Amino acid sequence: MAGFEVSINGRIWVSTEDPLQTSDALGAAGVALGPQATTLAVWCHKGLGLPLGKVQRVLRTQYGLHVTRGGLAHLCARVAARATPTYEALCAEVRTSPVVSPDETGWKIGRALHWLWVATTPRTTVYRIAAGRGFDDAAALLGADVAGVLVRDGWAPYRRFTHATHQTCLAHLLRRCRLLHLDHPRAALPRQIQQHLQTALALRDRLADAHISPHGLTVARGRLLNQILDVLTTTRSTVPDVRRFAAHLTTEAAALLTFLGDPAIDATNWRAEHAIRPAVVTRKVCGGNRSARGAATQQVLASVLRTLDQRGLDPADVFTPLLRARQPLVAPALQPPSA
16 A cells, blocks of 8 residues: 655645545545445436435445535536546547437426437447537537438438438338328328338348348349339328328438448437437436536436446446546546557
């Protein structure tokens, strides 16, 4: 165990330094939670969505640690500041990923409506809380010149990423087909589109089971797209909802069957919707954040914790080096693959 000497008011104090210690402060400032307790508090609050009052109870009843809710809030903010370089590295990794799935949901800062954006890949997830729901807000997370494949829903701002290849979510389209068929059973277009989209999913499964060759899939994909376009151009409806759906499909036509060209591309944006669920739970519990500082803390810690869960990493193994470091750094366990 290393040690050091310090002079205070003419007196020499000798302090020991444990390898797990996160602060060298003396006096009242020298009382601090260790990295394991800090990680536990952050994981319970930002990872599991527990309110600060319940985190306070866990620390007190299970470990005899008495921390106020305000102290826990400051602790989370301090950890987020240490994790900010890691968060920025994760954002950069997502922007250069070959396939990324974005989504957004409502959020509150104080009483003002904001939006929580998510962008996720099979190994990385990042969140960003923004004031708006437009292209500029999406671009701040994804990068305006993102060039990978965007697997997204039909929200119009996503189509403005002109450098990207697009795959629109078939689950959203199939849901609209079913609802339109229930509301307007005599309309032919929703039923026909539903059949063609289900055929596309069946083709994907046949390729996975080696029941069709890649060349055969390419031929079938082209034929299927022509059939969809034929339905959109020849089927007429007087029902406004059906006409709006047809116009939406015409706009999204180029993004309907992208997933049939690459097994790594999902047919739906399920990854983003799964990633956004913990945020929805947190929103139901606490309603959002009280301040901009709280929102910044939320997006950083939620991103790191979600990514750790995807990669099967122990939060303590990641946060301990960050808390021990003299300066903020990118967590060694989350370094980009090329680093």
